């Protein structure tokens with residue numbers, strides 16, 4: 135199918151983009167989720183504002199052991215980044231498992247986060263790294279813990295006029311991490327994914343076990359007593375995974391537990 | 404909108420909802436760009452946009468404004484196949500041929516960045532291109548052969 139009719143505006147700066155969003159426009163980044171959703175008519179926006187040419191939103195940098203990744207940085211850029219390969223290779227691995235070469239040449243980290251799909255690859259990693267979302271409008275900017283950006287199935291917490299500018303997280307000497315997913319198809323979204331990162335504290339993020347990506351706070355807390363208690367804490371969670379022809383809820387939770395155990399063993403042992 | 408197609412300038416009138424794949428096929432006649440799944444999965448619509456392989460069924464025409472688009476028509480022709488096309492033919496890497504244009508673009512994209520890929524790297528680079536006929540083995544062989552020929556000059 136072809137998308138329903140819509141208006142299109144190319145933003146030449148952030149203020150432009152933000153003002154268009156305040157009037158109800160939807161930002162278009164790489165379009166790898168949005169255009170697909172518009173073609174199937176799951177989304178029928180009236181106006182798109184193309185933020186694809188806002189160069190300031192692209193790039194990876196580090197300042198006093200804090201990494202900043204611009205929202206328009208593409209998956210292929212994450213995979214090639216020497217800095218990320220050295221500091222957080224499990225983030226690169228999660229990015230390398232997104233779709234295929236062609237999708238990764240256009241899809242951005244901002245789009246991956248803002249689409250707020252429960253099965254997206256990057257949110258669990260960013261949650262486990264205790265990342266912050268830097269969100270801005272033409273008037274102000276604010277910082278939000280990344281998990282608070284996820285409100286429900288494909289629903290993010292941005293308010294009208296706001297655009298995701300970047301994600302930031304601290305890196306610590308000797309930090310370890312793991313990304314695990316089970317994907318029925320090589321180039322499709324995973325059924326369930328899990329990421330664990332060490333650092334000042336251990337972070338645990340999961341996807342596919344609820345309507346949006348989650349931080350498992352009780353699992354994180356139980357980890358002071360070891361992996362066994364952490365898995366018990368996982369069993370005590372009330373997950374509500376999607377169910378479809380690929381897998382039912384019970385199976386997804388079971389897979390999530392296995393992936394979590396493997397990720398914890400990799401990081402802690 | 405204005406863009407460069409296979410080295411020449413192009414001007415087209417499009418509405419925002421027009422997809423790049425439709426402009427290429429219907430307005431420009433570059434029908435090597437196929438539509439298979441139309442959902443971004445099969446890779447039959449793969450083209451080069453500013454030198455990078457992308458799926459043109461997931462790109463709006465307006466997003467190609469001012470950019471460089473390259474399709475198979477830009478390099479090989481039926482009379483004069485390029486190295487990758489030649490290798491696909493010799494290795495029987497196609498049967499119906501529907502997936503082939505996308506396969507060739509993806510193979511070229513790989514060889515541009517990695518002139519001497521391992522089997523594993525070839526498979527990883529072609530994940531976004533589906534073939535319903537060949538079973539992939541001959542495609543793998545063809546890409547290897549093209550790599551060898553390109554390397555030996």
Ligand SMILES: Cc1cc2nc3c(=O)[nH]c(=O)nc-3n(C[C@H](O)[C@H](O)[C@H](O)COP(=O)(O)OP(=O)(O)OC[C@H]3O[C@@H](n4cnc5c(N)ncnc54)[C@H](O)[C@@H]3O)c2cc1C
Pocket residue numbers: 160161162163164165166167168169170205206231232233234237240241242243244245246247248249253254255256292296297298299321322323324442443444461
């Ligand atoms: C065949 C196929 C396979 C895929 N496989 C995977 C997979 O394995 N794993 C995975 O995680 N994803 C997968 N995806 C989904 C997609 O590629 C990614 O989620 C991609 O990161 C989306 O980024 P984008 O730049 O294309 O975003 P867009 O499609 O442009 O935008 C997505 C959403 O985010 C909003 N948005 C984008 N940027 C911003 C911003 N800076 N501020 C505010 N809002 C913003 C848009 O308004 C839109 O609602 C797949 C897609 C396809 C077509």
Ligand code: FES
Pocket residue numbers: 437438439440441442443444445446447448449458459460461
């Ligand atoms: S037609 Fe574009 S990927 Fe299948």
Ligand code: FES
Pocket residue numbers: 496497498499500501502503533534535536537
């Ligand atoms: S040769 Fe028929 S689909 Fe590949």
